[in-house]
Amino acid sequence: MNDSNPHVAREIYRRLHHAICGVVRGQEINVRRILAAFAAGGHVLLDDYPGTGKTTLAKALARAVTARFTRVQFTPDLLPSDILGVAIYNQKTTEFEFHEGPVFTEILLADEINRASPRTQSALLEAMAEGQVSVEGNRRTLPHLFFVIATQNPVEFRGTYPLPEAQMDRFAIQLELGYVSPEHEASLLATQVHDHPLEHLKPCAVVEDVLRLRRAVQEVRVSEEMRRYIVDLVGATRKTQGVRLGASPRASIALMKTSQALAFFDESNCVTPDHVKEIAVAVLAHRLILDPQAEFGGQNRRVLVEGILRQIPSPV
Template sequence: MLLDSTGRSSTDDATTLPRTALDDLVTVTGRIRAAVESVVTGRSDAVDVTLAVLLAGGHLLIEDVPGVGKTTLAKALARAIDGSVGRIQFTPDLLPSDLTGVSIYRNQTHEFEFRPGPVFSNVVIGDEINRASPKTQSALLECMEEGQTTVDGVTHPLPRPFFVVATQNPVEMEGTYPLPEAQRDRFMARLSVGYPEAAAELELLDRMETRDPLGEVTPVVDVATVERLVTTVRGIWASDAVKQYVLAIVSATREHPALRLGASPRTTIQLLRAAKAVAAMNQRDHVLPDDVQRLAVPVLAHRLITTTEARLAGQTPADVVTAIVERTAVPARADRR
């Protein structure tokens, strides 16, 4: 199928979003980006992925070595949004009720009163999530997928928007519990912050020498606006050819000889939603294959499990995804007639 210069095909029937909605989205995301980058320097790619996941209505896993700014990035984003923030420091003795809340019996009323936990927040920061037991980690499954939690047989809806940003250290494995595949699959994307370049680190020294930039971050957007932007992103149009391109990439992971576990159908949905967010952030009302390629590794790699042979050969899931994207045929484009 041929795509024209706007990414549309002649057979597609799409509804175009109002230009004002896209302009508003670009303006708001620009303010959020500026607030975050006032604290996190030299990480523009990481900030872009974080914003894309937020606008796509997903959840983010930040995985990297200590001291590179994982928690700082999450806290800066949370402070830029004028909503409730729940901070959870995951430890081996953390209980599921410490996350979701607990019902307390009141002698005065002879009734149980529910006290909500930190998951009842718009932005939930989970620091070192792999230090909690699998039982506690699993308490987030229902929250992240369905936007609700069930305590003592009673289902409680979580506030909207609901955005989980979890961090973990992939180097120090003593006393940790690797995230199960079901938990990883709930995260729309995983990113590594990485070490900053010399110039960015020097700028960081200047900023941190006499003040605390994180403490100076003030809200630049409210939660109602964020929820409206999420709705706008859902309205971004994707042609049948782009959808088939997304499916071809995800399907290839299920058949690749270097992978023991491929990507789930949830991955297909989340990759398309993330690509829509990237398109919207670039002020486009339609998705291009470039948007899909940009998010392929962050969205797919953390869900895949390589075979023993591939690991011994030094092949990572990110390498496999990159190879799949390179060999998957891109939908052809033609000029509008």
């Protein structure tokens, strides 16, 4: 297959989207955004109440791609070595042998990530940012396609530790799935009378397809003016009242890349303000750290970012 053909890559996206939406009903828009982060090479954090389909969605994505898949259930007693791996002394060879942990995979589902202690959560930092792990002084490279999809419960819940800011910044987007409409919930019940639709999900892409999709996304053009618009948006988060720490330049990069992916999905060769605005809340909101006053005053990060989107004039 030809790498340079965007139609082929777009077909891969359509197959993935169709497959996942067949399992998770009523989440078409969120699936599109998750795939945007996936195609842009970013990681995804799903955040909502228990039972809203976070894990199902993550598993559906993992199953749709024929790739090495591991799942880590984060618990309060989980240790960093449980994720990264551990060196064990081999008495026969009288040497330490490294046993790779679950992080050495292609798609990693970190379920309920905020139930582990910050120490354990932080074990993923290097892996997510740089695609490599340093254990016992050795640098070990992760597979080319390394994608983390994590789920967490809202922080106010019992037995949760909030993610460190640095860890939050590593996720390209954070999504709240929310409850689906009654119609969709009814059809969901109908599909689950005998067995779970996840069982019928057939893989529709291989690792090479995903890498091809990522390359095609990188070809989407971003004009000088759009880059400026993105920077204006991200810059505004640093100046807004009630925000202690705004979004980082990493956020600008993530916003540009995910916008490129959305533009690609829309069969556009260039990013338009619509793409940026569509994904801005998902990319920016979780990175903001509010003033304690604003936090306790009930300020919502998403509402803040939406306010910024209304402040900055859009290029037309």
